Amino acid sequence: MIDTLLTHLAKDLRIEWRSKEAINSMLFFSLLVVVLFSIAFDPRGAFSREISGGVLCVATMFASVSALNQAWAREIRHQVLDAQRMAPTAGAQMYLAKVLANFFFVSVVQILLAPVFLVFYNLHILGDGWLLLLVLPLGTWALVANGIFFAALSINSRNRELLLPLILFPIFTPALMAMVNATTGIFTGEFDPAIWIKLLVAYDIIYTTVSLLLFDTILRAE
Amino acid sequence: MKKILFGLYAAVSIALLVWAFELAVHAPAEMMQGDAYRIIFYHVPSASVAFLFFAISMAGSIGFLVLREKNPVKALAWDGWAVSGAEVGIIFCTVVLVTGPLWGYRAWGIWWAWDARLTTTLLLWLIYVSYLLTRRFAAGPQMRTSSAVLGIFGGIAVPIVYIANRIPGQHPGPVFGGDRASGMAPEILRPFLWNMVAWLFWGVLVLILRHQYELKQQAAAALEAEQSLNA
Numbered sequence: 001m002i003d004t005l006l007t008h009l010a011k012d013l014r015i016e017w018r019s020k021e022a023i024n025s026m027l028f029f030s031l032l033v034v035v036l037f038s039i040a041f042d043p044r045g046a047f048s049r050e051i052s053g054g055v056l057c058v059a060t061m062f063a064s065v066s067a068l069n070q071a072w073a074r075e076i077r078h079q080v081l082d083a084q085r086m087a088p089t090a091g092a093q094m095y096l097a098k099v100l101a102n103f104f105f106v107s108v109v110q111i112l113l114a115p116v117f118l119v120f121y122n123l124h125i126l127g128d129g130w131l132l133l134l135v136l137p138l139g140t141w142a143l144v145a146n147g148i149f150f151a152a153l154s155i156n157s158r159n160r161e162l163l164l165p166l167i168l169f170p171i172f173t174p175a176l177m178a179m180v181n182a183t184t185g186i187f188t189g190e191f192d193p194a195i196w197i198k199l200l201v202a203y204d205i206i207y208t209t210v211s212l213l214l215f216d217t218i219l220r221a222e
Numbered sequence: 223m224k225k226i227l228f229g230l231y232a233a234v235s236i237a238l239l240v241w242a243f244e245l246a247v248h249a250p251a252e253m254m255q256g257d258a259y260r261i262i263f264y265h266v267p268s269a270s271v272a273f274l275f276f277a278i279s280m281a282g283s284i285g286f287l288v289l290r291e292k293n294p295v296k297a298l299a300w301d302g303w304a305v306s307g308a309e310v311g312i313i314f315c316t317v318v319l320v321t322g323p324l325w326g327y328r329a330w331g332i333w334w335a336w337d338a339r340l341t342t343t344l345l346l347w348l349i350y351v352s353y354l355l356t357r358r359f360a361a362g363p364q365m366r367t368s369s370a371v372l373g374i375f376g377g378i379a380v381p382i383v384y385i386a387n388r389i390p391g392q393h394p395g396p397v398f399g400g401d402r403a404s405g406m407a408p409e410i411l412r413p414f415l416w417n418m419v420a421w422l423f424w425g426v427l428v429l430i431l432r433h434q435y436e437l438k439q440q441a442a443a444a445l446e447a448e449q450s451l452n453a
Contacts, residue, residue: 153368157360166355170348171375177341210378214371217287221364 004089008097015074016105022067026109030063034117043121046188052121053183057176059113061143064106065165068147071098072155081155084219091219092212095148103137103144110136126189135186135193138200139179142207146172149211152218175203228430235423242420245413252410258328263414265321267421269343272314274422275429276350279307280377283370290367301366302436304373305357308350310429315347342379349376 016022037055041047075081084094117123125132147168154163178199185193242263252259282304289297322340323333334340353376357369 150372153371154356154360156364157356157368159359163356163359167352167372170345170352171379173345173348174342174379206378207375210375214374217367218371221367 001093005093005097008094009100012071012098012101013104016101022070022102022105023108025066026063026105027112029066030059030109030113031116033059033062034113034120038120045122048121048123049126049187050184052117052123053187054180055121056117056183057139057179060106060110060140061169061172061176063109064102064140064143064147065168067102067105068144068151068168069161069164071102071148072151073160076155091216094219095152095211095215098148099141099145102148103141106140106144107137110140123187125187127186127193128189129186131186131193131197132183135179135182135197135200138197138204139175139182141204142175142179142200143172145204145208145211146175149215149218152215156221171207175200178203231423232427235420235427238416238420238423242413242417245416249410249413255329258325259410261321261325263417264421265318265325266414267418268314268317268321270418271421271425272311272318272346275307275311275314275425276346276377277307278429279304279311279350279353279373282307283373283377286366286370287374298366298440299437301370302433302440304370305354305436306429306432308353308373308376310425310432312347312350312354313428314425315343315350318343319347346376346379349379 034055037043037051037059041051043051072081075084084091147164150168150171151160151164154160154167157163178196182193182196182200185191185196246260246263249260249263251257282300282302285300286297286304289300322343326335327333353369353372356372357365360368
C-alpha cells in the first residue's frame, strides 16, 4: 500500500529535482506579486502589518497555480497518464503523493520568500509568531490538496490552464479567508487567531477526505 | 394529460405570484424600517429557493455518479437535474445578491458589508458559476463526470454557508428560530409566507422547464451522434 505512494512521491520529487521547473517559476512569480503589491500599496508601519498577511497568502495562491498546472501535464507526455489509469493501484495513492510533493514545493517557496517579505514590508510581528508555523502549512495544504484535485479534473478540458484557477479559487476562498484572518491576527496581535485556525483544520479534513474518495472517479472518467 | 397538469401548475404559480405581490404591497409598513423592509418578501424566499436548488443540483450530481455505469439513460436525467438546479439556483442567488445591497443601502448606509453571510452567499454564487464554466470547458464524455464531482464539492460548501448564517455579524439574525426577539407580526407574517409559497412554486416551474429543455438537448445530441455514425 504505502510502497505505491512512496514510489510516486520519489518519482515526483526526482522530476522536480532534475528540472526545478515548478519551484523556480513559483518563486519568481510570488516575488513579482510581492513586489507589485508593495509598489501598489506602499506598506509602512501598522498598515503594513494589516495587509501583509493577505499579500502573503494571495501571492502563494497565485504562484502555486503554475506548479499545479504542471503537476499532471507532466504525465501526459508519452501517455504516462493513460498507463497510470490502467495500473491496478488505487488512484488515491497517486493523488496523495502528488499533494505531498507539491506541498513540499510550495513550502520551500514560502521559506525562501519569507526573508524577502520581512524586508520589503518592514514587518515586526506583534502576535505569536510561531503560530505561523501552523497557519501557513494548514493553508498551503488546503490550497494544494484542492489544487491537485482540480488540476486532474481539468486535465482533459480545453484551456485547462485557464480552467484550473477558475474552479480552484472559489472553492479555496473559505480557506483563504481563514488563512488571511489568522495571519493578520498574528502579525497585528490584535485578535486571537484560534477560531480561524480551527476553521482551517476543519476545511482541510473535509476537503482532503472528499478528494481522496472521489479521485478514482476523476482519474478514470471516460 | 401530463401537459394539462403542467399547464394547470403554471397557471397556479402565476396566480400565486400575483396574489403574493398584492399582499406584499398592501402589508402594513414596519415600525422601524418603514417601507424598506418589504424587500424581505423577495430576498428571503429567493435565498430559500436558491439553497433548495443547489441541494437539488448536488443530489443530481450524486445520482449521476452512482448510476452512470449501471443505467446511463437514467443517469443522464439526473445530470439534467444537476445542471438545471445549478442554473436556476444561480438566478435566484443573483436576486438575493441584488436585493440585499438595495436594502443594505437604506438600512446600513452602505451597499455591501464583508460579513460572513454576505461573503459566503457571494462565494456560493461564484462556486456555481465555476460549475457552469466547467460544463462549458470540459470536452468529451468525461464532462458530466467532472462537473458532477465539482457539483459535490460545491454542495459541501452549502452547509458551511448555512452555519456561517448563524455566526453573529452585521446581517440581521435569523427571523425564525433565532432568539426571543425573533419572529414576525402576524399581519406581516401572512404576506411573507404567501410570498415564500409563490416563489417556491414559480422556482419549481422554471426548474422543470429547464430540465425538460436539457432532456431534449441530450436527445438531440444523441440523435446527431447516431446520424454521423450512420453517414
